[in-house]
Amino acid sequence: MAYTVILYVASACFILYGIRKHRESKWGKCNNNVKLNGRIVVITGANSGIGYETTKELSRRGARVILACRSSEKADEAMNNIKKELNMNPKLEFIELDLSCFQSIHSFTQEVMKKYKRIDMLINNAGVSYPKTSNLKTTEGFEIHMGVNYLGHVLLTNLLLDHLKEGDKPKIINVSSLLHQKGTLDLEDLNYENRPIQRAYADSKLALTYFGQELAKRNADVNVYNLCPGWVYTNLFRYHKYNFFYTLMALPIAFFFMRSKKQGAETVIYCATEPRLDAETGQFYRNCTKFNSAYQFDDETGRELWDVTTKIIQEKQQDY
Numbered sequence: 001m002a003y004t005v006i007l008y009v010a011s012a013c014f015i016l017y018g019i020r021k022h023r024e025s026k027w028g029k030c031n032n033n034v035k036l037n038g039r040i041v042v043i044t045g046a047n048s049g050i051g052y053e054t055t056k057e058l059s060r061r062g063a064r065v066i067l068a069c070r071s072s073e074k075a076d077e078a079m080n081n082i083k084k085e086l087n088m089n090p091k092l093e094f095i096e097l098d099l100s101c102f103q104s105i106h107s108f109t110q111e112v113m114k115k116y117k118r119i120d121m122l123i124n125n126a127g128v129s130y131p132k133t134s135n136l137k138t139t140e141g142f143e144i145h146m147g148v149n150y151l152g153h154v155l156l157t158n159l160l161l162d163h164l165k166e167g168d169k170p171k172i173i174n175v176s177s178l179l180h181q182k183g184t185l186d187l188e189d190l191n192y193e194n195r196p197i198q199r200a201y202a203d204s205k206l207a208l209t210y211f212g213q214e215l216a217k218r219n220a221d222v223n224v225y226n227l228c229p230g231w232v233y234t235n236l237f238r239y240h241k242y243n244f245f246y247t248l249m250a251l252p253i254a255f256f257f258m259r260s261k262k263q264g265a266e267t268v269i270y271c272a273t274e275p276r277l278d279a280e281t282g283q284f285y286r287n288c289t290k291f292n293s294a295y296q297f298d299d300e301t302g303r304e305l306w307d308v309t310t311k312i313i314q315e316k317q318q319d320y
Contacts, residue, residue: 027230027259027263027266027287028266028267028270028286028287028288028289029266029288030266030267030269030270030273030274030288032270032273032274032275033061034061034273034274034275035061035062036058036061036062036063036272036273037061037062037063038062038064038168039058039062039063039064039120039121039168040063040064040066040116040118040119040120040121040167041058041063041064041065041066041119041120041121041122041123041272042065042066042068042112042119042121042122042123042160043055043058043065043066043067043068043123043125044068044069044097044099044123044124044125044126044153044156045068045069045125045126045127046065046066046067046068046069046075046078046125047067047069047071047074047075047077047078048074048078048234048235049232049234049235049261049264050125050175050229050232050234050261050264050265050268051123051125051126052078052082052261053261053262053264053265054123054125054265054268054269054272055067055078055082055092056082056085056086057265057269058269058272058273059082059086059090059091059092060086060088060090061273062091063091063121064091064092064093065090065091065092065093066093066094066095066112067079067092067093067094067095068095068097068108068126068156069094069096069097069126070096070097070098072094072096075094076094079092079094095108095111095112096108097156099126099147099148099152099153099156100138100139100144100147100148100152101138101139101140102139102140102152102155102313102316102317103139105152105155105156105159106159106317108156109156109159109160112160112163113160113163116163117163117166118163118164118166118167118168119160119163119164119166119167119170120164120167120168120169120170120171121164121167121170121171121172121173121272122156122157122160122164122171122172122173123173123175123268123272124153124156124157124172124173124174124175124208125173125175125268126148126149126153127148127149127175127201127204128144128145128148128149129145129201130144130145132197132198132199132200135197138151138152140316141191141316142191143191143192143197143200144200145200145201145203145204146190146191146192146200146203146204146207148204149201149204149205149208150204150207150208150211150309151309151312151313153174153208153211154208154211154309154313155313155317157172157211157215158313161219161222164222165219165221165222169223169278170221170222170223171222171223171224171225171271171272172212172215172222172223172224172225173224173225173227173268173271173272174208174209174211174212174224174225174226174227175227175229175268176205176208176209176212176226176227176228176284177201177202177205177228177229178228178286179199179201179202179205180202180205180206180208180209180228180293180295181202181206181293181294181295182199182202183199183202183203183204183205183206183207183295184198184199184203184206185203185206185207185210185301185305187301187304187305187308190207190308190309190312191312206295207305207309208226209226209284209293209297210297210301210302210305211305211306211309212224212225212226212282213226213282213297213302214302214303214305214306215282216281216282217282217302218306222281223277223278223280223281224281224282225271225277225280225281225283225284225285226282226283226284226285227267227268227271227284227285227286228267228284228285228286228291229259229264229265229266229267229268230259230263230264230267230286230287231259232259232260232261232263232264233259233260233261233264234261234264266288267285267286267287267288270285270288271285274288
């Protein structure tokens, strides 16, 4: 009897493992081995999660990577770990950046431009997610998701754009999410001053995706890519508190659908290195292939969002 139970359990585990591996095979993998010797890359949120794995892989390929992070301590730890894991001395540099503060963004870009005559790649990877009841604001008073995930990256990109245009086949990569498909935008109230916050994270990712599309139309000298890394096991949702039963129910779903940090970085690395994408810009990618979003994007909204965003940022950065 005990042997039969063990056999059934083992068979079930084997089947579940097989299903998991089958799903993994559909997620896509960057199989090229393109070298990035001499390329200068800026990655926001580079010290953890997808940013860490992307930093490690691009470093392995020879790129000089600037870790744009808030914490020097965490950045130093990340750089030391990458050196140990790669068993080499990669070209890594930390420059402090807090995307929730315009002054920090200006200070960061000024230091980058002082040290480097060009930037070849900007990967807008960092992101935050808080419960909708948190009511957190950035230094300039923006709702935290729209302020960090969207406006902070827009300002950073615009300040570095001329330096990127001096780069070698320059690229801007925006790490978005499939959740953009659930987002909504109120262009008259982008900061939720007169409406309730429902899905601010999804809204911020929708706005970032629109920005990437519009940026690609306005700047032929720089290729722009938007992407979804998948549902990845990172500390992004660390501020959300889930009860025991919710967590228990989510475990089977996580087993089949959640990716490791390395798996989540594959599409980012693909967009950063795949030569075939040199002829593409303004597209959305998932699982290392082009993805057609269910969201109905329209050119007019993209242009209007660009104008509204430009006005908002200009009003808040007059002192910098």
